Amino acid sequence: MTDVALQINEPNRRLDAIDRKILTVLQEDASLSVAEIGDRVGLSSTPCWKRIQRLEADGVILRRVALVDQNKIGLGITVFVSVESADHSEAWLKTFAGAVSAMPEVMEFYRMAGDVDYMLRVVVADMASYDIFYKKLIGAVPLKNVTSRFAMEKIKSVTALPVPAVA
Numbered sequence: 280m281t282d283v284a285l286q287i288n289e290p291n292r293r294l295d296a297i298d299r300k301i302l303t304v305l306q307e308d309a310s311l312s313v314a315e316i317g318d319r320v321g322l323s324s325t326p327c328w329k330r331i332q333r334l335e336a337d338g339v340i341l342r343r344v345a346l347v348d349q350n351k352i353g354l355g356i357t358v359f360v361s362v363e364s365a366d367h368s369e370a371w372l373k374t375f376a377g378a379v380s381a382m383p384e385v386m387e388f389y390r391m392a393g394d395v396d397y398m399l400r401v402v403v404a405d406m407a408s409y410d411i412f413y414k415k416l417i418g419a420v421p422l423k424n425v426t427s428r429f430a431m432e433k434i435k436s437v438t439a440l441p442v443p444a445v446a
Contacts, residue, residue: 294339297322299442301330302339306439309343346438354402357430358409360416361395365423378419384412395426 294302300320304311311319317327334340349355364371372390379388379399387400403409409427417425 296445298330298334299445301327301334302442305340305343349402353404356403356405356409357433358401358403359428359430360399360401361426362397362399362422363424364396366421371420375420382412382415
């Protein structure tokens, strides 16, 4: 990782080892109290809280959420959808991005390099739900090709980013 990548909003402000420890702890369990986080990273509550607030203000910590088991709420199918477009105009992308972003089934949405233009990770309850989603997707804008790949088993899924060590 380059020095530029380690810098955040302020040009001279970098993530130090304590900031990185805080990020690692929060990614494991954001429900911990500030005192517990401080204990784990070697700080008292007040300096730990100030660092967390600064990481939030700098946009390093985007939000704190609860992770939900998709199967336990009836969303048992994960589909990876690759999309190819014949139109690469800014207007087309704006329309497509707006339509896809508004679809609650879409968990992740990427513009890709390579043989496909866009990749979506979609979660739905069943095949009938996916068919409804698919029809909404292909009706949103003209598409060249849509390919769906159904996940059979989730082998690894993490939300915690591997926070790089200070160089």
